[in-house]
Amino acid sequence: MTIDQFAYKLKQHCGPLFKVAEVICGYGVAFLHGKRIREALDQAEQSGTIRGNAARIRALVPGDIYALLAFYETLPEGHFKYFRPHGFARRDVEKVLARPYYLAYGLFLEGELVGYSLFKLYPGKKAFFGRMLSTKLTGCGLGKYLSLYLQWQSRIMGFKMRGTINLQNSPSVASHQAVGGFEILGDLPNGYTLIEFPADLMPTEPPVLDVRLE
Numbered sequence: 001m002t003i004d005q006f007a008y009k010l011k012q013h014c015g016p017l018f019k020v021a022e023v024i025c026g027y028g029v030a031f032l033h034g035k036r037i038r039e040a041l042d043q044a045e046q047s048g049t050i051r052g053n054a055a056r057i058r059a060l061v062p063g064d065i066y067a068l069l070a071f072y073e074t075l076p077e078g079h080f081k082y083f084r085p086h087g088f089a090r091r092d093v094e095k096v097l098a099r100p101y102y103l104a105y106g107l108f109l110e111g112e113l114v115g116y117s118l119f120k121l122y123p124g125k126k127a128f129f130g131r132m133l134s135t136k137l138t139g140c141g142l143g144k145y146l147s148l149y150l151q152w153q154s155r156i157m158g159f160k161m162r163g164t165i166n167l168q169n170s171p172s173v174a175s176h177q178a179v180g181g182f183e184i185l186g187d188l189p190n191g192y193t194l195i196e197f198p199a200d201l202m203p204t205e206p207p208v209l210d211v212r213l214e
């Protein structure tokens with residue numbers, strides 16, 4: 001069993017212990033790699049278009065809490081079938097936006113938050129990612145864009161990009177496979193799989209935010 005598989009099991013069976021370890025390790029990682037993390041965040045803001053309308057992606061800050069809470073409110077329960085990044089109570093979201101080992105990114109369309117991505121940073125220079133799009137914008141290529149965008153940010157930080165994915169989640173799997181794909185590292189409980197993105201395929205330049213499909 002790898003350390004990640006052990007950690008996942010610990011999270012499932014000893015949630016409070018995992019959370020304490022996560023906080024301690026998280027602050028340590030943020031301290032040790034702060035310079036590279038800041039380097040990535042300094043370049044995080046990118047502009048472009050979605051269906052001809054102005055779009056922007058940038059790192060989220062504590063002041064974005066209301067936009068993020070409002071975004072979650074728009075999502076139907078079914079959208080969380082395979083992925084629930086963290087609790088959605090105000091205090092949970094405040095922690096995500098304030099703690100240095102969470103990197104949260106918002107995708108804005110005409111000023112409205114329509115997509116959310118995050119990294120949780122762990123020891124061993126591992127960045128575990130997640131993506132969540134508004135239901136009105138799925139299926140038009142933004143999942144692929146976010147996959148590349150996160151790989152690019154991860155490359156700047158010098159972190160391995162890993163994820164826990166359910167292979168039944170077809171849009172998630174297909175959107176990664178369309179832009180280079182991932183390696184399977186092992187099985188996790190509850191039908192999940194541990195994956196990693198090959199470092200040599202990670203983009204060196206930010207992907208272009210230009211989505212035209214209806």
Ligand SMILES: CC(C)(COP(=O)(O)OP(=O)(O)OC[C@H]1O[C@@H](n2cnc3c(N)ncnc32)[C@H](O)[C@@H]1OP(=O)(O)O)[C@@H](O)C(=O)NCCC(=O)NCCS
Pocket residue numbers: 079080082083129130131132133134137138139140141142143144145163169170171172174175178
């Ligand atoms: C996962 C998610 C971010 C993907 O975003 P998206 O915008 O739908 O992705 P894209 O449009 O870039 O790509 C979707 C791909 O899946 C394919 N696809 C969509 N629905 C599918 C289905 N039911 N079966 C098979 N393939 C499917 C599309 O054809 C496309 O592949 P292609 O370009 O090779 O044709 C989005 O669906 C989402 O927010 N889901 C809910 C949250 C979630 O599960 N997140 C994943 C955890 S990391």
